[in-house]
Amino acid sequence: MVAQNRINYGFNGYQVPKKPRAARSPRKRDTLQRSVENDRMCAIDLLATVAAGTLLQEKQNPIIPSDGSPKKDQHGFVKEEDEDANTPFKAELPNEASCDKRLQHGFVKEACADANKPLKAELSDDGSSEKKCFSTLSSQVYDPNFCSKENLHHPEIDGQSCIASIVTSSSCSERFVTDNMVDRKSHSEMKNITSKVELGSSGYPDCNDCNLDVHVSIVKDEVQNSEKVPIGTSVGMCCFEDPVDEKPQVPVNLGGNAKLSGYEDSTPHNSLFKGCDNVTVVGRDDDENFSGCSHPSSKTKTFRSKTCIGDQRIRKRLASKYRKVARESKHDTLSNNVDRNFNTVYSNRKNSYKRQLSQMNIPFKKRKIFDCSSTSNSNGYIRNDNTYYSTKNDMNQGVSCSSARIRKDPGMSSLEGYHRSALRSRDSHVKLRIKSFRVPELFIEIPETATVASLKIAVMEAVTTLLRGGLRVGMILNGKKLRDDSKTLLQTGISHDNALDALGFTLEPNSSQSLPLTCAKDSLHVPSADMPLSLIGQPSSPAVVRPIQRIQGFCDTEHQVTSLSNIVESEHDSAPSPISTIGEKRLTDSKELVTIPEMDTEGLAVLPVEQKPKRTEMSQRRRIRRPFSVAEVEALVEAVERLGTGRWRDVKLRAFDDAKHRTYVDLKDKWKTLVHTARISPQQRRGEPVPQELLDRVLTAHAYWSQQQQTKQHQLKHHPETCLLL
C-alpha cells in the first residue's frame, strides 16, 4: 500500500521522482511525521498510552487460555514492523517446557527488554495459575515477573532444594536463527535464546522440541541429600497432569535405563515442574565431572510447569491438538531405538516446522535477539541446529556413546534431555544437572519411494556417522569456551551458583571435520510444490545424510508446500511465503503447540553463547537457493519499471510483500542478474528461461533508470539548490 500511495507514476513511461528519496518514501515520511508528532506528545500522553497498553495486555491475557483459537497477535510479542506478521506465540505452556520457558522468561527480561514485555504478558496468562500453584513453594521463582537470576542464588527458594534453579536453558528452536545470526554478525552480545518449548512435554513425545539444547541448571544445594526433592513434592496441589500428557514428558532418554523409565511413571504425579529438572545428576568428585550421574529415577522429578487443575482443560485441548499435529506429521510414537530415532527425525522436522513458522512471523529485528543461540554457534560446538534428539529418543549406540561420555550412568545415555543441575553441597562439590544436549542435525535424503525401513536405516547411518568420529564435551562459561581443562571448577567460577546461568555444555565432534554436524540444519524436509527436490540436496548442507522426504500432511494439504529449503531458510531469517501462510493458518489452529516453541525461542535462552562463531560456520549458507519464477520476474520487472532501481524496499513492498523469503536485497540481486542475463546471449543463460519480452523490458527499464539516476546526480552536482527545492 505504501508503495502505491507514493507512486503515481503511471506507467506510461517512467517517471522520475520529484522529491528526494527521503521525502518520497512513505516510510520516511511516516517516520518524520511520527517524530514530529512524538515531539508534540506530552508526558501525559505518553503515560496514557502506556497505561492503555497495560490494560490491554492484561485484558488480553485471560483470553488466551479460554479461547480455543487465540490470536497470537495479542501477545504482541512481536513487535513488528510493517512487513512482519505478528508472531504467533502461545501463551499456554502446559508443557514441561513451559517451566523452563517461564523461568527463562524471567531471565530473559534481563537479557532483552523487548522481548520481555510480551513475554510477561503471556506468561501471566498461565502464570497466574502457575503462581498460585507454586506459591506454596516459591512463587517468585516461577513468576515470570520475578524470575531473575537472583533467584537462582537463593536456593532456599525452592522449598526443597534444588528445583527451581533451572537457570539456563537454551532452546533448540532458535538454533537456526541463532546460528545464522551469529554467524553473520558476530555479535558479542550474548543474547539469550530460548529454544522451543518442548512440545513433547504435553505428552507427545514426538513433538518434543526440547531436545535441543543443553539446559544446565546449577542449583546450590543446601540440602545434604543428594537427592533432590523436587519441588513437586506436594505436587498434588499444583500439578495436575493429564495422564496423557505426562507420558512424553520425559525429556531424557534414558535409553535402557530402567530407572529412567521408572521416572516417567513417577513423574507425572510428582513433578511439579517437568522439563525443568528431569534428571538429577549428582556430580561426583571427579573433577571431570559429570561422570557420576545420579539416578534420575525415583528421585528425579521434573517440574511440570505450570498448569493447575484449572488449566487442565486447556492442556487437554492442547494435547488433542498436539496429537493431531503429530498425526499429521506422521509422528506417531516414540518407540525405541530406531523408531525413536526415526521419530526424532520427524519431530525434528516438526519442530523445525514450528520453528520456521515462528521465525517467519518474527520480525527480522526481533530475530536478532536470537542471535545468541545457546550453544549452537560457538566454534566447534556441535550445531544442533534443528535436530535435537529428544531425550526420549534414544540414540542408538553412537549416541549413547556420546552421552556416555558425559555421564557414566548408562541410563543417561540419551543425548538429549539432560538436565544438569549443579548443586553445591557441603563438601564443596558442584553438582550439575544437564537437561539436554543438542545433537547435530542430520539431513537425510531418500527417495519418496523408499520404505520406512530404509529411512530408518538411513537415519541410523546418519547418526552413526555422526558419532563415529567421537564427541567431546565442550563447556561454555559466560559465553566463552572453557579451554583450560586443568583449571578447577573453583578457579573457573563454576562452583558459584551464579555461574550456573552462564554455564553451558556442548557436544563437539572430536575430529576437525565437523562439517556435517555444523552444516546440518534441519531434519525436516517437506518439499514444496514449487521447490524441486533437487534443490534440497544442495551443498549448503553438507550433512551426513541429506534427507529429502516428502512429508505430506505435515501442512495442510493445500499447503504442503513447505519445502526443505524453506524450512532451512526460515530458520535463518525468512520464510517462504507459502509456508508463512500455512504457518499462520496452523498457528491459528493450534496455537498452543506452535506458539510455544516460538516463545521459547525468543526469550528464554539463557545459555551462554559463543561469541565468535567459527569461520566455517559463518561460511555456511543460510538460505536455500530459490530461483525466481517467471511470474516473480515479471512482478519484479513491473515494479522496477514503475519504481525504478534503487528503491528496493518499495519494490519489495509493492510486488513481493507477501513473499517473505524475498528480501529487498534479493530483489536487487535478482535485478542485477536479470540485467546481466538480458545482456548475454540466450545460449549462455541458465536456469529457467526468462521470456525475452521480459528481458527486453529489463534492459529498457534499467537503461531508463540508470539514466535517471545519472541525471539526478548530475543535477545534484551542479545545482544542489535545485534539488533541495525539489
Add this chain to the structure above:
DNA sequence: CTTAGGG
C-alpha cells in the same frame, strides 16, 4: 534498516 556493490 536500506542501498549499492563486490564476491
Add this chain to the structure above:
DNA sequence: CCCTAAG
C-alpha cells in the same frame, strides 16, 4: 545468495 560499507 552472502557480506559489507555507507548512509
